[in-house]
Amino acid sequence: MAEIKLDNLIKAYGKVEVLHHIEGDIHDGEFIVIVGPSGCGKSTLLRMVAGLETITSGTISIGGKVVNKLEPADRDIAMVFQNYALYPHMTVYENMAYGLKIRKIPKDEIKRRVEEAADILEIREYLDRRPRQLSGGQRQRVAMGRAIVREPSVFLFDEPLSNLDAKLRVQMRLEIRKLQKRLGVTSIYVTHDQVEAMTLGDRLMVLNGGYVEQFGTPIELYQKPASLFVAGFIGSPSMNFMDADISNGVATLANGAKLKLSSKFNGPATLGIRPEHLVADDKGAIKVTVDMLEQLGANTLVHGILDGTQTSFVVSLDGIQVAETGSNQTFYAEKDSFHLFDKETGKRIVE
Amino acid sequence: MIENRPILTVFTHIIMILGVALIALPIWITFVAASHDEIRMLQAPIPMLPGSHFVENFKQALFGAGLSGDQTPVWRMLLNSLAMALMISFGKISISLISAFAIVYFKFPFRMGFFWMIFITLMLPVEVRILPTFEVVANLGMLNSYWGLSIPLIASATATFMFRQVFLTIPDEMLESARIDGAGPMRFFWDILLPLSRTNIAALFVILFIFGWNQYLWPLLITTDTDMTTIVMSIKQMLESAEQSPQWNIIMMTALLAMLPPILVVVGMQKLFVQGLTETDK
Numbered sequence: 001m002a003e004i005k006l007d008n009l010i011k012a013y014g015k016v017e018v019l020h021h022i023e024g025d026i027h028d029g030e031f032i033v034i035v036g037p038s039g040c041g042k043s044t045l046l047r048m049v050a051g052l053e054t055i056t057s058g059t060i061s062i063g064g065k066v067v068n069k070l071e072p073a074d075r076d077i078a079m080v081f082q083n084y085a086l087y088p089h090m091t092v093y094e095n096m097a098y099g100l101k102i103r104k105i106p107k108d109e110i111k112r113r114v115e116e117a118a119d120i121l122e123i124r125e126y127l128d129r130r131p132r133q134l135s136g137g138q139r140q141r142v143a144m145g146r147a148i149v150r151e152p153s154v155f156l157f158d159e160p161l162s163n164l165d166a167k168l169r170v171q172m173r174l175e176i177r178k179l180q181k182r183l184g185v186t187s188i189y190v191t192h193d194q195v196e197a198m199t200l201g202d203r204l205m206v207l208n209g210g211y212v213e214q215f216g217t218p219i220e221l222y223q224k225p226a227s228l229f230v231a232g233f234i235g236s237p238s239m240n241f242m243d244a245d246i247s248n249g250v251a252t253l254a255n256g257a258k259l260k261l262s263s264k265f266n267g268p269a270t271l272g273i274r275p276e277h278l279v280a281d282d283k284g285a286i287k288v289t290v291d292m293l294e295q296l297g298a299n300t301l302v303h304g305i306l307d308g309t310q311t312s313f314v315v316s317l318d319g320i321q322v323a324e325t326g327s328n329q330t331f332y333a334e335k336d337s338f339h340l341f342d343k344e345t346g347k348r349i350v351e
Numbered sequence: 352m353i354e355n356r357p358i359l360t361v362f363t364h365i366i367m368i369l370g371v372a373l374i375a376l377p378i379w380i381t382f383v384a385a386s387h388d389e390i391r392m393l394q395a396p397i398p399m400l401p402g403s404h405f406v407e408n409f410k411q412a413l414f415g416a417g418l419s420g421d422q423t424p425v426w427r428m429l430l431n432s433l434a435m436a437l438m439i440s441f442g443k444i445s446i447s448l449i450s451a452f453a454i455v456y457f458k459f460p461f462r463m464g465f466f467w468m469i470f471i472t473l474m475l476p477v478e479v480r481i482l483p484t485f486e487v488v489a490n491l492g493m494l495n496s497y498w499g500l501s502i503p504l505i506a507s508a509t510a511t512f513m514f515r516q517v518f519l520t521i522p523d524e525m526l527e528s529a530r531i532d533g534a535g536p537m538r539f540f541w542d543i544l545l546p547l548s549r550t551n552i553a554a555l556f557v558i559l560f561i562f563g564w565n566q567y568l569w570p571l572l573i574t575t576d577t578d579m580t581t582i583v584m585s586i587k588q589m590l591e592s593a594e595q596s597p598q599w600n601i602i603m604m605t606a607l608l609a610m611l612p613p614i615l616v617v618v619g620m621q622k623l624f625v626q627g628l629t630e631t632d633k
Binding site for chain 1: 522524525527528530531532533534538542543546547549
């Protein structure tokens with residue numbers, strides 16, 4: 001059990017800085033998800049915590065102890081890799097026991113721990129098999145088992161579910177979540193999948209281009225995205241953005257439509273509205289030319305273009321809806337459901 | 352390509368049988384010659400069917416004085432060859448494994464420089480550097496010894512290069528995973544790298560054993576003591592050293608015996624050998 005502190009972390013390859021001044025306090029037992037598009041540095045950050053990448057400057061401490069100079073094995077962590085990295089020539093049992101064997105833990109203790117982990121993960125019957133005789137999901141469990149038997153104070157997950165098919169991914173996601181709650185071990189989980197991030201994390205760290213865009217609970221990120229990037233990244237389908245001029249609580253869109261806002265802000269801004277916060281309404285101010293419909297059963301996604309502009313627009317309507325391609329539809333949204341972002345910096349406008 | 356023309360089938364089979372015959376005929380003649388007595392082998396035409404002296408010749412070659420005259424018995428030469436071939440193969444494999452390990456997994460100054468230096472030695476086989484090498488071996492007092500027979504042939508750029516390629520196919524996560532498990536470099540080498548390159552080691556062993564077994568020039572140079580002769584060079588000497596006409600039956604028996612160990616190695620390790628050359632899944 002341990003808390004992790006990231007203090008002013010910088011990672012540079014030669015002169016190229018890939019992570020900039022990362023700060024973060026992770027509490028004991030918390031499940032943190034680092035999420036961002038590919039190339040944002042999220043895996044690098046995780047590998048720095050693991051000790052597989054050197055730290056250019058700043059400090060990482062685990063359980064109050066600075067670990068910058070420690071070998072991965074001495075940091076009291078366990079890591080689950082994307083491709084599992086199981087040793088192909090060892091059986092499942094040997095794979096799980098290998099780290100303990102090196103630590104010179106007595107044989108019967110190793111046996112107890114491995115069998116306990118195998119029971120938790122329901123892989124007891126595969127203990128004598130080799131990784132290549134297992135399916136992807138089973139390998140995934142073995143990789144988790146290898147982490148559990150170490151009884152570390154921190155779990156690190158590097159996109160562990162991306163090699164699984166969609167259905168298994170959802171199932172494993174829940175299991176990882178349950179397992180982490182049950183063991184109460186501080187965890188850092190890296191993914192590019194925002195749904196995975198939203199469902200797993202106690203808190204999410206959104207990385208973009210090596211900067212932390214926002215660090216907060218999934219609900220905070222959804223309700224109060226700190227920047228255009230977070231707003232567009234969290235939530236599916238992603239938020240609609242429109243240019244608007246705001247004065248006295250009324251936003252005027254490029255096509256002249258006027259929307260009521262609850263904000264006191266005055267001036268030009270980027271206006272954001274989530275597709276699921278729009279409802280079809282004949283008197284609504286948002287006019288959309290329908291381009292295409294996506295029927296998902298539970299809801300219908302209406303893709304279109306904001307009337308009189310080039311801005312593409314998505315609306316998510318409940319249930320099964322019909323609309324002609326090329327027809328005009330009008331939508332309405334509550335004045336509290338709009339988000340305002342600074343036009344220059346993309347930051348959220350807070351009053 | 353799937354074709355079903357009987358003439359073509361017959362034709363390809365004839366070609367194949369001819370090819371097999373071409374390779375098998377000399378071996379057959381060796382076998383036949385090894386089974387006749389000395390006198391019969393000097394008469395023309397040479398026999399094409401096996402005779403009745405096989406066991407007798409076998410005993411004389413293996414345990415007796417070999418040829419009439421004071422030759423080393425063949426078992427001794429087989430032993431010499433075996434020792435040389437094994438020392439060369441094990442030596443080459445261990446040295447190349449270690450140097451490939453260093454080149455792939457460690458960062459040290461001039462790493463690529465060393466790699467290229469090793470690679471360039473491909474251009475310097477024993478035959479090219481034979482004089483200086485002989486000088487060194489002679490000065491070290493290794494003439495007429497197993498060390499002298501094997502050590503100069505041990506350094507191997509080919510094997511180093513091969514193991515380098517094998518190690519490069521092993522995913523980085525394997526190393527990282529081992530590091531998190533707390534395995535140091537040598538532990539990683541023994542527990543992970545060696546087992547993972549098992550089939551490649553076997554394949555290389557087959558090739559190197561035959562390479563070592565067939566050495567001719569180098570043993571000829573550095574062994575003067577007849578107790579140290581290897582079997583491959585002895586066959587040639589048998590032809591020359593006989594005062595009377597060559598004893599073909601014994602020579603052919605020796606040749607047969609010389610063929611045997613490489614065949615055993617190839618047959619015994621065939622499965623691993625093929626895996627090692629074709630397996631890509633790590």
